[in-house]
Amino acid sequence: MKKLYFTLAFAIGLIMALGGCSQSSSSENSDKKVVKVALSDEVNPPFLFTNDQNEPVGYDMDYLKQLEKKLPEYKFEYTLGEEETNLVGVSTGKYDFAINWFFKNPEREEKFLYPAHEYGYSLTALVTQKSRNDIKTLDDMVDKKFPPVSATGGLRAILNAYNKEHATKPLTLESIDNPSTAENLKLVDKGKADAIFLNVTTFNEVQK
Numbered sequence: 001m002k003k004l005y006f007t008l009a010f011a012i013g014l015i016m017a018l019g020g021c022s023q024s025s026s027s028e029n030s031d032k033k034v035v036k037v038a039l040s041d042e043v044n045p046p047f048l049f050t051n052d053q054n055e056p057v058g059y060d061m062d063y064l065k066q067l068e069k070k071l072p073e074y075k076f077e078y079t080l081g082e083e084e085t086n087l088v089g090v091s092t093g094k095y096d097f098a099i100n101w102f103f104k105n106p107e108r109e110e111k112f113l114y115p116a117h118e119y120g121y122s123l124t125a126l127v128t129q130k131s132r133n134d135i136k137t138l139d140d141m142v143d144k145k146f147p148p149v150s151a152t153g154g155l156r157a158i159l160n161a162y163n164k165e166h167a168t169k170p171l172t173l174e175s176i177d178n179p180s181t182a183e184n185l186k187l188v189d190k191g192k193a194d195a196i197f198l199n200v201t202t203f204n205e206v207q208k
Contacts, residue, residue, distance in 0.1 A: 032075040037064065038086035038098035039078050042150065042178055045205040047120070048100075056080065059120065060099055082177065084152045087112070103154040122201040124155065127188060135195050138162050142169045144194040147184035148176035155197055181206050 039056055043049050048060040056078060068076050081089065086098040091111055104114060128135050135141060138159075149156055156173070163170040181202055187193040 032073060035074050035076050035097075036095045037076050037078050038089050038095040039080050040083055040086065040100040041080040042083070042100075042153070043180065044101075044199075044202055046201065063120075064099065082152070083150070101154040103157050105157075122199040124158065125198060125200050125203070126195045127185065127198055127203055128195045129188060129191070132194070138171065138197075139166075141171055141195060142166075143172070145192075146171065146173060147187045147193040147196050148174045148179050149197070150177070150179055151175040155199070159197060 039060070040048055044058075046059050048056060048058045051057045064076060064078075068074065079095070083100055083102075086095065086100065087102075087108075089095040090098050102108070102112075102114070108114075126135055126138070126141070135144070146159075149159070159171055159173055163173075181196075181198065184193070184196050185203075185206060188196050
């Protein structure tokens with residue numbers, strides 16, 4: 001497999017979306033205030049995935065653990081869920097905040113508080129078989145096949161934006177809940193898909 005970077009590479013900020021009102025409450029067993037945190041259930045190493053004990057681990061969790069150390073008066077409780085469901089949970093007060101690849105748009109910025117600075121970035125790329133030399137940009141994926149992708153999230157937002165700007169020659173996109181990066185790479189490897197649009201950091205981790 002090989003990575004093909006765009007001439008204008010996209011960068012997606014890994015950012016936190018915070019609700020305007022905190023719903024933290026005191027724990028029955030301690031004086032610490034409980035903060036309810038929504039995590040993405042999409043497997044996305046090295047940022048967020050589960051270990052052999054089915055516990056969430058990765059860069060996101062390392063970040064949150066450091067944050068928790070700086071806030072000893074709070075106890076974080078984590079719940080895994082789908083991205084849009086997590087955002088709804090933040091807006092209704094079910095969660096105090098959510099963490100994921102929350103790209104910004106005007107609608108979201110009206111509802112949620114984003115941090116001033118993102119805490120991580122990853123370039124995106126098209127990944128193809130090594131033998132393919134006909135795919136270098138999204139233009140080359142018109143009339144070709146992508147593996148199934150999530151209907152929400154930053155990567156899909158980029159593809160949707162492309163289709164909006166190229167309405168006469170859009171990309172063909174198939175949606176699926178919680179797509180597996182590893183399985184989608186296998187589809188490309190076996191020739192059942194032409195290329196996958198992916199975060200480069202995630203690609204490198206899956207390759208390991």
